[in-house]
Amino acid sequence: MRILKKRRALNPAEILVFGFGGMILIGAILLCLPIASTSGKSVGFLTALFSSTSAICVTGLSVIEIGTAYTLFGQFVMLILIQLGGIGFMTATSMVYMLLGRRITLKDRLVIRDSLNESNLQGVVRMTRNVLIVTLIAEVAGMLLLSIRFIPQYGISTGIYYSLFHSVSAFCNAGFDILGFGNSMVSYANDPLVLGTIMALIVVGGLGFFVVVELYRKATLGRKYHFTLHTKIVLVATVVLLVAGFLFFLAMESGNPKTLGAPGVSAGDQALGAAFQSVTTRTAGFAAIPQADLTPASKIGTVALMFIGASPSGTGGGIKTTTALLLLALIITVVRGKQDVVIAKRRINKQLVMRAITIITLAMLSVAVVTVLISVFEQHHMSVSDILYEVTSAFGTVGLSCGITASLSPISKVLIMLTMFGGRVGFFTVSLALAKRMSRQQSCNYRYPEDKVMIG
Template structure:
């Protein structure tokens, strides 16, 4: 009888793509954490604490970038290889690796695998799924190789051929996957005036955060007017957020007492755009984030919370979720019958989903920030920054990660996991399925506002 129960539970779980993705990432984090806890992957030959090891594994697998230890100095070359493998698998998604093997063996990809890929890439149709998957793999490899070549122009002369090539590959993968891990020791800060390195990192982060569906449409259609409503909205919101973030960061931090003071006009503009780009998706930094003003920190928290786009390597509630909520709000203010964007209406279902994602994510941020504020004695703005950074899988920190208590590290690690899976996906995976009812209840009148 127990065997039948287990079989039924297994069958029910495997029928739900969201559950498979959730379990897949949990397994990846567990394997990575066990490896990183061994003394064979550290520079000093000593084992890493199990909580710290699992924290780094979760951060790498969930392409976040938060870490309680310095990646460059704590881990040896083998540790760096383990971390970048976790980043690459986490960035592409668990099912990408599972599907790649039968694809290489020229075996047919089953319906169940296609459904899981559909959930992973966050698209609505199974049509052309395998072609999209092939495009994702090829596009990822080519983009990361091209990024590594540009970075090698700087890194090889500076670090020598072998080390320079390795540094180029590591940071290209980390940037494209929006992870933010670095093995330079202090992120991009020492190279903040290097236009080539900063531009390459920014472009990799932006491309990785647009989403594979958007980049494929841009490549094949080559005309903004021919793009889908989804792609147009993603591009519009992405450009708007980068500009608003850069201008906001510049005006807040270029005045007296700001981190841009003394950097010069050109340097300040460049660093402002860099921080605006990476704030939504990756944990790199070109300024000392612990010294930015609280008003600037709040601006970056908002950008992190929004994050990248669906079907990308980035986290957050996503640009389209934010866009739909803004458009719906404007529609209500203008007393329009339905929200319209690019001569297309937005369905009630899309608005409900966007609102659900926003509220679930906001609830997680408030709850985790509250608990950590009780268990750890940091400024609340720093705790809020850390929590949003984790849930949005950004990886930026105001310098409190390594000082978090074990409870704080567990909660932040859980946020990274939820952020990579997606709060809505997790809710759908383990939530109760509503029964179909034939009854339609009369509408209740509720006063709002």
């Protein structure tokens, strides 16, 4: 007698993982086609897979110069992958459902809720529409502003295309450029229009769609509307990190003759470069100054900012600003001898604080392990500091590099790809799993005896 086994339904976290993985594989196959390469030959599956992974994970690291190595077809594939990676797998799927008039089921809503980092199902579909609207408005506005500079330089058709590509890349915090210079935005280091537009797109994309929508409601309703605690934390953390980063890089690099201290660089250009470096470390990946020439202190500061990253439900990566602020609040609570973590006169759930600590610990361990492994494989021609910079950039889905990406061995490239995927998807699903496990633990009707151990 045949025994039919019931197939287990995928949970939302698994759907997200397989969804992102499937998009990466499809993108790699398309980029591997000869039509995608300017040489007329395939770039190779590993190179195509690396590009596809970096695009879907909106990282920006690349083993080839996509502006010269890929044809218009290949660049368009990259653009679509960046856009899908930025708005998310389920948001893109929901958009297709809406266009086809298909009903979004309860299971679809659960996955959308998790992909947007929402806590309840109410208004999930409306939030998805808001994501699409915010994305469209921001990217079109960015394209129009960049066109002011790119159309006179490259002509109408190429200028509009360049404006569109870089607007999408900036809003999605991807950091890819197709200018073909091989130095990202260094050629526009003294151009306030280009750098200012890209910075604005990076910040809006990194704030998170939920926060952007709340900012819009606040602007329209005025005093009648009050920010949620989440939005307050994100705004405060973002402003503090951006200002602190600007002052830090301005102090560290203004005397560096290879970056902001180079002859002929005005005080205004120095300020612009420091501001851009502070913004782009928030998981964007564009560079206005050569990253390999940064001072050791600036590299350490950049690593720290890349590790923190952007904010939840946005297009950036990292451990997120809210997670970092929860850890800081916990430290202050312990030092002051208090019991509850309190932010803005609101007590934070202890389970949420435990999740934050776990995510930070797992992230640090992952970055450390991958750094050690790549150091073993590349020990003869790469410094540990450059490798740590690269790994942290991959984890935070940033894309900044000291120029070692193309020189990595195949096994190291695979490790970087896994780190990018983990930074974009893995730790988010870990967070979901922890939330579900902790909610089940709360329903238990027994607890073990309490005991003590010596620490410190």
